[in-house]
Amino acid sequence: MSPGKVLDAVDRVISFISAAFIAVMVSILFYAVVMRYVLHSPPEWSIEITRFMFVWMVFLAAALVSRDDTHLNIGLFIDWLPARFKKPFRVLNLALSLLFCGVLIYQGMKIYPKVAQATSPTFGISMGWLYLPLTVGSALMSLFIVENIVRLLLDKPRQPASGEK
Amino acid sequence: MFMLSVIGVFLLTALLGLPIYFSFGLTAAYACVVGDFPLQIIAQRMMIGMDSFVLLAIPGFVLVGDIMCLGGISKRAVDFSNSLIGQFKGGLAMVTVFTGMIMGGISGSAVADTSAVASVLVPSMEKENYPREFSASVVATAGPLGNIIPPSIPMIVYSMTAGLSLLDLFLSGYIPGTMIGVSLMIICHVLSKRRGYGPPVPYTFRWRNVWVAFRGAALALFTPILIVGGIVTGAFTPTESAMIGVFYCLFIALFVYKEMTWAQLPKMLLESAKTTAKLVIIIASAAVFSYISINEGVPEMFEKFMLSVSDNKYVILMLLNVILLLLGCLIDILVGIIIIVPVLIPLGESLGIDPLHMAMIFVMNMSIGLLTPPVGYCLYVSASIAKVPMEKVTRFSVPLVITMIGILVLITFFPTFTTFVPNLFH
């Protein structure tokens, strides 16, 4: 399998998880309202489970946004640049982004052992599960940023998957 | 001095075109290294910045916006608006604003509103002889309306940051939102009349048409009542209201209007995940920045500075308007809430400004910023949907922006416009 194919597969898995998490979160909170308002027996687990899913969803989907390269930015200056400067600038930007991902991966791992000692209020599971997406998401993000740098240098833009804008 | 260099690093990296997320992140890393904070702060504060139950409403309201757009809800809102006010000169431009108000009452996201309104109305306006740049600029104003008329994602983040009641914040938006909507409609009417936009033969108004359009749109028009009414009656909390909105809109779109299919759902969910991630990851990294600014005593410094200029409440508020309008040109509203609102709170307290009034002034200023380059997402979205250069749209949007600033001044001097509705429900 080519590296591109592997990345596509990773992309599909993360996409599935993010979309599924959104659907499940929305449904759980809807269920909680029904249970409380109609049946007067609210579930005790809805807050904690949705909180954990939310954080995972944000970091996983943020990695996808990095692959699409559609994070919000101020594009004005780079739009005005003459064409021949654009590519080096883009590479510089991606490299700086990668630098920050590196900081997060390292710091995320550094605080992990301590935060993982604490337990969550409802289920009593390790709070590490809340912090893990910081490292995992940033690692995935780096992976996609590296892909974008390589594609930019090789002049091989990603073929948009069917149905994508 | 230290804080100035921190802000300098942020501006430099942001203007280089680095995504705001990374730009905040690197700035925070710089601040930690130079200011002798442990770098762990970045990881920990980011998690704290995003681990808030209130933020869960964001994917909900983003989804509501998407469903509205695909599910035929926006189209019906347009038909209904058109049947009511289409007969005036510049009718379709006014319809655009009015639709923006209706959609603003359903969705929580300015950008979603803008794209929903743009995709339906820009083509129709072109057919009726409106220049595309004008259409795009009118459509872009739907965005700020979406922020001010509840529900609203910026208000959600504001309530989280300032610890205000979200219901009160929501309710405070009705009068200012209506004031903006009505005055924009008037300005659209005047401009179209003077410049001769619109169809040569205007529509005729018929009650029958209004009734037919209303019947078609009634279920959609009920959405805002459901969302805000549910919070007011205590059936659910603001965060939950977003989920109720999703299920309700999904139900209409799938089973009543039948313009959406189950097959479209997965992609919609994925898009909403991505949109949410884009917003929340910035909120998280801005929280690191905010932490450093609070630690460095920036809120107190700002308060001292403002009070040294004047001790008159209204002089300070007008000065604040100028500062916020300028900042609104540069930074996005959500980022602004995270990093600027903590700075404003002590000032507002020592001047005795109602926190809701302060919130409205803030949200209006920053929403106007959505219509001004270089960071004007609504302008950007509507220009790209209308396929016209942003510079041209900017020129056409000048009278609209001036109108909004006029309303902003009114709101600034008369707090009751903001506080009247929330007080009704106390």
Added chain:
Amino acid sequence: AKTIRVATVALPETTIYQGLEKWQKVLKEQSKGKLEIKILGRAVMGGDREMIEGCRLNTLDAAVISGSVLATIIPQYFMVAMPYFFNDHKEANAYLDGAPGQKLLGMLNEKDIVGLGWSTWSFRGIWNNVRPITKPEDMQGLKIRTLETPMDMSIVTYMGGISTPMAWSECLLGLRQGTVDGIATTYGLGYALKLYELAKFASQTKHYYEPAPLIMSKKLFDEFTPEEQKIIRKSAAEAMQWTRMEQMKVDEASQKLLEGKGTKVNSLTPEAFNAFREKTKPVYEQFRAKIGPEFMDESTAFVKAFREKK
């Protein structure tokens, strides 16, 4: 001067915040201006869990937090928030100043934090809009907002109500709009939060006591000279004790203050107090293994001995 940044979720009107101001003053005096306190109130540094974590990671200097939240890292802390464990402030103070309380503070060392003293959020009561709670039957059918922790939920359930977990950010609005019938929080805090605007009835159910330890990052603490450490410990313990004494007065005064605002206040008769105590006994069994039978027995024995001595 070295500045210690101490965070809390408390508002300036609360006793805890005033206790920190007291510490500010005392520390400055005792250190002759060499040590200073900067108070970061209103949860600008995050909630209890985040502040604990911040102190452990040394990203925050110090914080006053809710004792029961420390149970997420040290399960023995569940003990202080067991239902109907203390009769009154006197018992609670004896416990916190006595061997078990000092033991609890000592346990923090292993988790990279230093416990400097105990202040308090006081006893919990129930604020609601349906009826005064005078006996277990009054709890029937009331939706009471609780934390999403099994302990908080169990207590309200055994008391007879419907425990309804809700995020703090949403619960005041929830009480106002009737999403929940009531919320469980403390007396002094209730006044500072203007709960009298939201709830018709304030019942002093005293179903558990919430101490508020002052904690500091151990890494930071170790950076001070032994002399400075002594001053910090001494001044902190002094200020936190002052807070507990002050809170007792606030609790007494709050009945009048609240009734002046139109909220009906009631406390439990000894019979009702004991009825609730009996009903919530199963919570002790539920948490016995988690807390550790040894520490639980030691704690109950301590309180029993204190009661008998009187």
